[in-house]
Amino acid sequence: MSTSTNADSDLDTYELITRNADEVVTDEEVRELADDPDGKRAYVGYEPSGVLHIGHLLTANKLIDLQNAGMEVVVLLADVHAYLNGKGSFEEIRETAEQMKAQFLAYGLDDDTTEFVYGSEYQLEEEYTLDLHTLELETSLNRAQRAMAELQGGETAKVSHVVYPLMQALDIEYLDLDLAVGGMDQRKVHMLAREELPTLDYDVRPALHTPIVADLTSGEGKMSSSTGVTISMEDSTEELEEKVNSAFCPPTRDPDGDLENPVLELFEYHVFPRFEEVVVERPEKYGGDLTYTAYDDLAADLESGELHPADAKGTLSSYLDELIAPGREKLRELRS
RNA sequence: CCGCCCUUAGCUCAGACUGGUAGAGCAGUCGACUGUAGAUCGACUUGCCCCCCGUUCAAAUCGGGGAGGGCGGACCA
Numbered sequence: 521m522s523t524s525t526n527a528d529s530d531l532d533t534y535e536l537i538t539r540n541a542d543e544v545v546t547d548e549e550v551r552e553l554a555d556d557p558d559g560k561r562a563y564v565g566y567e568p569s570g571v572l573h574i575g576h577l578l579t580a581n582k583l584i585d586l587q588n589a590g591m592e593v594v595v596l597l598a599d600v601h602a603y604l605n606g607k608g609s610f611e612e613i614r615e616t617a618e619q620m621k622a623q624f625l626a627y628g629l630d631d632d633t634t635e636f637v638y639g640s641e642y643q644l645e646e647e648y649t650l651d652l653h654t655l656e657l658e659t660s661l662n663r664a665q666r667a668m669a670e671l672q673g674g675e676t677a678k679v680s681h682v683v684y685p686l687m688q689a690l691d692i693e694y695l696d697l698d699l700a701v702g703g704m705d706q707r708k709v710h711m712l713a714r715e716e717l718p719t720l721d722y723d724v725r726p727a728l729h730t731p732i733v734a735d736l737t738s739g740e741g742k743m744s745s746s747t748g749v750t751i752s753m754e755d756s757t758e759e760l761e762e763k764v765n766s767a768f769c770p771p772t773r774d775p776d777g778d779l780e781n782p783v784l785e786l787f788e789y790h791v792f793p794r795f796e797e798v799v800v801e802r803p804e805k806y807g808g809d810l811t812y813t814a815y816d817d818l819a820a821d822l823e824s825g826e827l828h829p830a831d832a833k834g835t836l837s838s839y840l841d842e843l844i845a846p847g848r849e850k851l852r853e854l855r856s
Numbered sequence: 857c858c859g860c861c862c863u864u865a866g867c868u869c870a871g872a873c874u875g876g877u878a879g880a881g882c883a884g885u886c887g888a889c890u891g892u893a894g895a896u897c898g899a900c901u902u903g904c905c906c907c908c909c910g911u912u913c914a915a916a917u918c919g920g921g922g923a924g925g926g927c928g929g930a931c932c933a
Contacts, residue, residue: 676925739894769893783893806891830892 536589542704542731549726557590562699565596568617573752578730581793593634594695600639604680619854623753626846655686658719667708689713693722700727734780739768753847764837769829773819788815791839800835
């Protein structure tokens with residue numbers, strides 16, 4: 521398998537750190553980081569879940585970029601946050617967190633430069649708690665509400681839901697970070713952190729936000745609900761093929777309306793960052809194999825008609841399968 | 857604590873006044889058409905009608921109790 525490390529050598533550190541990011545806050549701060557990335561700490565917080573899905577893997581790709589850039593990575597296994605969100609008992613949450621950790625390592629996070637931290641290791645201590653109460657005092661309910669995660673259907677807003685983002689803000693200080701990473705859905709949390717940490721005399725850290733990939737079947741962007749089909753670590757090769765094949769994929773990078781092309785997005789954010797070379801295997805009657813080393817070339821060919829969506833899909837599912845295979849194997853071990 | 861309103865398909869909701877074991881839109885599934893998907897046609901599926909007790913030949917519907925959710929309870933009045 522041709523997972524890349526060397527392919528990134530032609531990118532400079534700043535480009536590597538920021539590639540595929542939707543938003544960098546702020547550019548100057550991140551450039552400063554890029555000047556001397558060694559030993560700098562970046563993090564993503566995840567609510568433990570037993571099986572990783574494509575959304576987790578998108579931020580994981582970014583973490584791998586950051587490791588390749590020389591940074592240290594902290595993965596917060598946010599058990600206390602999960603608890604606040606009603607995800608079960610601490611025991612249950614820990615168990616899924618351990619599975620999550622194993623899958624991240626199988627996926628390709630570097631064992632030596634990745635630190636996995638449980639929230640409960642420090643979030644229940646007195647100092648943290650008092651800081652949290654200070655933040656509660658400083659933050660309007662309205663502000664916290666805007667930063668909190670969207671509620672699931674039928675769920676009622678609880679006090680825990682507004683405490684949640686405040687804790688995320690504090691984590692950035694307590695984990696001693698230099699960079700906060702998250703999907704675009706986390707931007708309000710990070711902005712809140714940037715605004716409020718100084719009131720506790722803590723430093724402001726830059727943030728980097730990855731895109732939210734459009735819903736596979738509809739192509740609808742950002743707001744895509746959790747009802748959609750999602751690719752996960754436990755998908756079999758066949759399920760993966762089926763899901764990718766049923767994905768929305770007009771032969772264009774920019775479909776009408778607010779829609780995105782999810783197949784292209786998956787190539788851009790999941791395949792090309794991790795493979796030096798993408799080979800489209802095609803029967804002779806359709807023109808034979810094609811080889812790409814850059815996403816833009818593939819997208820341009822899809823647009824021009826040189827690459828048919830059906831061939832793009834077949835290729836996509838086989839590369840995704842390769843990415844997922846180690847984690848799938850790991851899950852099987854864990855469950856046996 | 858008090859008052860009013862809500863709870864029916866995965867979702868948004870009709871149906872309740874005038875009891876007769878449930879409907880629409882969207883979603884979903886399957887075909888047709890496309891070398892993908894979508895769009896478009898064609899077909900199809902979906903229900904502890906929040907729970908318990910009662911009235912009745914018969915309860916989603918009426919009565920009582922309970923649970924969950926929403927809104928309101930200074931002045932203007």
